[in-house]
Amino acid sequence: MQTGGLLDGRGLTKRFGGVTALNEVDFTVQQGKVTALLGENGAGKSTLVACMSGAHRPDDGALLVNGLPVRFRSPDDARRAGIAVVHQEPQMLEAQTVAANIYLSQLAYRRSWTWSAGSLNERAARHLRSLGIDDLDPGRPMSTVAGAQRQLVEIARALIQQPSVLFLDEPNASLGEEETHRLFAVVRELRDRGVGVVLVSHRLREVYELCDHIVVMRDGFKVADDAASALPIRDAVRFIMGEEKALHPVASTRASSKSRRADDEAPVLELEHVSGPGFRDVSLSIRPGEIVGMAGLVGAGRTEIALAVIGAARFTSGRMLVAGRPERFRSPADAVRRGISFVPEGRRDAVFYGQSVEFNVRAGMWGRRTPGVRRLRANEANRRVRELFAQLSVKAASPRVGASTLSGGNQQKLLFARALGSRPRLLILDEPTHGIDVGVKSETHELIRELAAEGIAIWFISSEAEEIIELAQRTLVVHQGRIVAELSAEASIGDVVTSSFGEVEHAGAMR
Amino acid sequence: MEPPVATTPPLDEQPVPTPPPAGAEVMSPPLRRVRGLLQGWGSELVVAAVIVVLSVLIGLAQPVFFSTENLLNIIQSVAVVGIAAIGATFIVISANLDLSVGSTISLCGLVCAIAMQHGLSFVPAIGVALLAGAGVGLVNGLIVTIGRVNSFIVTLGMMSAIEGLALLITGGHPEPMPDSTAWLGQSNVGPVPISVIALLGITAGAQLFLSYTIAGKRITAIGDNYRAAYLSGIPVRTTTVLSFIIGGATAAFAGVLQASSLANAQPNAGAGMVLTIVAGVIIGGTSLMGGRGSVIGTLLGATLLGVMSNAFVLLALNPEIQVISVGAVVIAAALFDQWRLRRGG
Numbered sequence: 001m002q003t004g005g006l007l008d009g010r011g012l013t014k015r016f017g018g019v020t021a022l023n024e025v026d027f028t029v030q031q032g033k034v035t036a037l038l039g040e041n042g043a044g045k046s047t048l049v050a051c052m053s054g055a056h057r058p059d060d061g062a063l064l065v066n067g068l069p070v071r072f073r074s075p076d077d078a079r080r081a082g083i084a085v086v087h088q089e090p091q092m093l094e095a096q097t098v099a100a101n102i103y104l105s106q107l108a109y110r111r112s113w114t115w116s117a118g119s120l121n122e123r124a125a126r127h128l129r130s131l132g133i134d135d136l137d138p139g140r141p142m143s144t145v146a147g148a149q150r151q152l153v154e155i156a157r158a159l160i161q162q163p164s165v166l167f168l169d170e171p172n173a174s175l176g177e178e179e180t181h182r183l184f185a186v187v188r189e190l191r192d193r194g195v196g197v198v199l200v201s202h203r204l205r206e207v208y209e210l211c212d213h214i215v216v217m218r219d220g221f222k223v224a225d226d227a228a229s230a231l232p233i234r235d236a237v238r239f240i241m242g243e244e245k246a247l248h249p250v251a252s253t254r255a256s257s258k259s260r261r262a263d264d265e266a267p268v269l270e271l272e273h274v275s276g277p278g279f280r281d282v283s284l285s286i287r288p289g290e291i292v293g294m295a296g297l298v299g300a301g302r303t304e305i306a307l308a309v310i311g312a313a314r315f316t317s318g319r320m321l322v323a324g325r326p327e328r329f330r331s332p333a334d335a336v337r338r339g340i341s342f343v344p345e346g347r348r349d350a351v352f353y354g355q356s357v358e359f360n361v362r363a364g365m366w367g368r369r370t371p372g373v374r375r376l377r378a379n380e381a382n383r384r385v386r387e388l389f390a391q392l393s394v395k396a397a398s399p400r401v402g403a404s405t406l407s408g409g410n411q412q413k414l415l416f417a418r419a420l421g422s423r424p425r426l427l428i429l430d431e432p433t434h435g436i437d438v439g440v441k442s443e444t445h446e447l448i449r450e451l452a453a454e455g456i457a458i459w460f461i462s463s464e465a466e467e468i469i470e471l472a473q474r475t476l477v478v479h480q481g482r483i484v485a486e487l488s489a490e491a492s493i494g495d496v497v498t499s500s501f502g503e504v505e506h507a508g509a510m511r
Numbered sequence: 512m513e514p515p516v517a518t519t520p521p522l523d524e525q526p527v528p529t530p531p532p533a534g535a536e537v538m539s540p541p542l543r544r545v546r547g548l549l550q551g552w553g554s555e556l557v558v559a560a561v562i563v564v565l566s567v568l569i570g571l572a573q574p575v576f577f578s579t580e581n582l583l584n585i586i587q588s589v590a591v592v593g594i595a596a597i598g599a600t601f602i603v604i605s606a607n608l609d610l611s612v613g614s615t616i617s618l619c620g621l622v623c624a625i626a627m628q629h630g631l632s633f634v635p636a637i638g639v640a641l642l643a644g645a646g647v648g649l650v651n652g653l654i655v656t657i658g659r660v661n662s663f664i665v666t667l668g669m670m671s672a673i674e675g676l677a678l679l680i681t682g683g684h685p686e687p688m689p690d691s692t693a694w695l696g697q698s699n700v701g702p703v704p705i706s707v708i709a710l711l712g713i714t715a716g717a718q719l720f721l722s723y724t725i726a727g728k729r730i731t732a733i734g735d736n737y738r739a740a741y742l743s744g745i746p747v748r749t750t751t752v753l754s755f756i757i758g759g760a761t762a763a764f765a766g767v768l769q770a771s772s773l774a775n776a777q778p779n780a781g782a783g784m785v786l787t788i789v790a791g792v793i794i795g796g797t798s799l800m801g802g803r804g805s806v807i808g809t810l811l812g813a814t815l816l817g818v819m820s821n822a823f824v825l826l827a828l829n830p831e832i833q834v835i836s837v838g839a840v841v842i843a844a845a846l847f848d849q850w851r852l853r854r855g856g
Contacts, residue, residue: 312742336744344742352735354802363732366725367744418743 005030006066006196007083007165012051013060021047023220024061029165029196034187036207036228037200038240039217040439045200048217049167053085054078079105084163088170089348090154092142099124099138102157128156131186146299152179155186166190167198177465177497178297184210202438203464204233216240240438265289266324268426268457269309269340274318278304279481282318286426291448291458293472295465295496301481302461303345306428310335310342323425336367339425343415343432345461350415351403358399360414361385364421388417409440416447426457433467445471465496554796554851558811565818573825579702581821589791589817590706591616591769592784593810596791597717598761600809603792604721605754606734606801607655607662611647612762612788614673616781619644619763620770621677624686633692637767644763645756647673652752670785677778685775696772706768710810713761718806730754734801790837791816794844798852815840 005028014022022044029035029052039045050056052063054072063070065081072078075085092101099120117139124138133152136145145153151171158166171183180203187197187210201207207214214231216224216239224231224239267285274282279301286292294302307313309320311329320327322338329335332342341364344350352360362385385399403414412432419427429448433441448471452458462468468475469491477485477499485499570576595612602609623640627633651669655662698705721727729750732740741747762781770776795812797804816837823833 310742331746331748332742333744333746341744342742344739349742350736350739352732352739352802354735354798355731359728359731362728363740363743363745366729366732367746422744 005064007052008064008067009048009052009058009061010064011061012048012058012063014047014051014056014058021220022051022058025217025220025222026225027052027215027222029198030213031164031196032191032194033212034191034197034199034210035213035215036211037198037215037217038202038204038207038236040240043217043240044220045217046169047220049085049169049198049200052078053083053167055085079161079163082161082164083167084158084161084165085167086151086155086158086169086171089346090150092145092150092153094141094143096142097121097138098136098140098142098145098153101142101153102127102138102160104157105160124156127160128152131156131159131189132182149299152183155183159190163195165196165198167200169200170202171199177463177500180206202436202441204236204438208233237438267321268323269459270321270324271305271309272319272321274305274308274315274320276304276308276315277313279308279478282478282481282483284476284483286457286459288425288457289452289455290474291452291460291472293468293475294459294461294478295468295475295487296463296478296500298463300478300500302478303430304481305478306342306430306459306461310340310428312342333367336364336422336424339423340428341419341422341424341426342428343419343430345430345434347408347411347415351411353402353404355403356400357403357406357414358385360403361388361399361417361421364418367422385417388420409436409444412436412440412444413447416444420451424456426459427451428459428461430461431463432460433462433464441467465493465500468496469493552805552807554847555805555808555811557847558795558808558815562811562815562818565815565822569818569822569825576821576825581825583702583704583707585817585821586707586710586814587704588820589813590704590710591765591772592787592791592816593710593813594713594768595762595765595781595784596788596795596809596813597713597806598758599788600717600792600795600797600804600806601721601730601754602662602758603789603797603799604734604801604804605730605751606737607751607754608666608789608799609648609651609755609758609762610663610666610785610789611651611669611673612666612758613781613783613785614670614677615644615647615759615762616766616769616784617776617778618647618673618677618766620766620776620780621681621686621778622763623692623767624688624770624776625680627689627692628686633689633695637764640763640767641760642763644759644761644766646759647762648755648757648759649752651759652755655755656748656751674779674782681778683778685777687775688770688773690774692771693774694771696768696770697774706772709764709768713764714806714810717757717761721806726750726753731802734803736802786841787813787816787837790841790844793841793848796844796848798848799845800852812844 007029009025009027011024011026012022013020013024025044025048027048037045037048047056051058051061054075054077057073063072065083070077070081072081078085093104097117097120099117102124103120121138128134128136128138131152133156136149136152142150142153155168155171168187184206187199191197191212199207199211208228211228214224214226214228214236215222216236218239224236265288267287270283270285272283282305284292294305296302304313308315309329310332311334312332315328322340327338329338329340335342352363389399403411406414416432432448433444436444445467448458448460460468460472473489475485475487475491475496476483477487477496479500485495487495487499566576575581595616599609599612619640622643623636626636626639631639647669651662651666654660654665658665695705695709700708721730729740729745730753732745733747733750737747740750766776766781769780773780791813792804792809793799793812794815795805795808795810797808819836819840820833822828823830
């Protein structure tokens, strides 16, 4: 254990009820170094970050800033001590501009009495440029800024305070490759300026590209703490997953799942030259039992296509056929009625946080052909919930516990269960493995294959080239609102990535 | 559910600081049922406990409080407000608000009286009044959903518009209710007033509707997370409109009941009731953030307000203090709601 870090946690312990989420953990953030914090969901990473940044008060243990003991009563205390946290799902003032969001802290730490939008935009633009972000207009309202760029705004906001310690909680979970590299360039720049950076992430390859030091958490304990050069990826995975799981290769079923061909069956969904908000001239077809991947950079227009299909946005031209019949859905309720379910990206748009697990799953059965006043058939629905739970191995103490008590991966499964509750013929999954840990991710992949094997058509949107390649029988690559390539199952990660950047004439493209 | 494989314990990153579910596993089934019941009805039990404690205190000072007559009197006094509050509960659970409920009460009482002056008998006239109330709810709901206007401002405007309408059609004068209508608001079955039976019956029906129909669950879903409900295929607009229609219809029935018990329908019968109605809903544990609440809670909330006002009469306290105390109780209920949200219960 090194000493004399910018921020030291000593013997940090945190209990929630009877559960010890953090068990006597020592953690040091060193000046000018990037430390990776790895572990499955529920391993205690977030709790550790929360305890070191004032969001939680540890039950036991001490915190030292530059060797001096401190006590944070709030995140604000930590901020004043130079500790900044970039959260996975940033909270923004949606009606305000990007610049106002970046300089939000000025409302807290008043430097002047006035607030000038013009000079603020200028300063924000300069600040963003210094981070290598030059395509984001600071005068834009935040509500028009999509996933990845929101993350960059959040990071820009954290850096305004010139923190000496920066925690990044899965900053690249929703970022495409390009944005990730841009983000990492920013992190390297900060490291070179002497900032101590802690990166919580699930993407090991990228972590190793960037990090100097690796810390692995498991079940609330720190199980590994070493220089990146001294801890090969293979060993890190073993520490993360525990011995037994690591012995089973994750992608063992790839060949078998891909063998299924569905060419002879009529497509569930066909789009013919459709255009709409954020996309142009898109044509595709998906057959029963087929897993069609949709790759591309974040913001390329993939989600927009899906939203238009389910009726949450409008097509401006083109034709959509569902099971061979022309359709236009006026709302997702229509789409569900015709057998198309959508699992949105980001759990915030999907989970009923105030309700039970059971409620969350059953909600999927309340759209399709159900006259509202019909009495809930408790037995039938309960059986269906149990089936779905068993099928998805949702880990909840009971269907009656609150959905907000589940971990991210289990909440994701809950959404799968809900989408399946209406017995869809087509399941549209928007970044279903976003921010969930390695073990749950492979389970999710397995589940997607099983559903396809049952004959459900899967439209799988992901920013991770690896998982697209692993799962999809065909991959459509979207770039700036158009489908620029259709890749076969034999395509490589490189093909996906290069076409995502709009390089069309690459080997591997079928047309 | 089935315990997970041993290698991945179901530890959550941020578990709620309530006793762990593991504790529930070792309890005997009946005990677990009782506990489950208590957990689901926590805020209702708190309100019930407050009512009991308050009643005991009042009863100690004025033993007449506990006479059957007085207790029935209390419930009867909250019947009008309580019935309207039941419908309002649905609107609040769907994360909206209906400030026009008081004006709707006035208008629909008048509609009933005027319909009878045009030759309808009482029961069909009630039907016409309910249609009028449902119509007000329909308009509110359509403006909120299609026009995408905040329900607070829509129903604030509607409150004034309907109040004006009621004055316009009557010229400001009360409309008499025929004697044939008196049974609803003024008579008893044994010792129990019909209005009390109506209140309890509507409470039971509405609670069953909320808990055991898909429409009821949809209302909870859109209040908890509107976007999630929309994307998972729940007809969010229809559901929102439905909650306003229910609110309008119960307000209409409350208006008829009020007119029947006063033997005439007054154009300002419901004026000032809106605070009491919303107060009853909030005190009953329904969250203003939507997604959580119960009809039984609302009944208890309204009853608590009835007990308070009864106490002021029995103890001969200053009525102005009652107005202040109602405000204080509403704010206390809202604080309690927030405290519970933070606690994660």
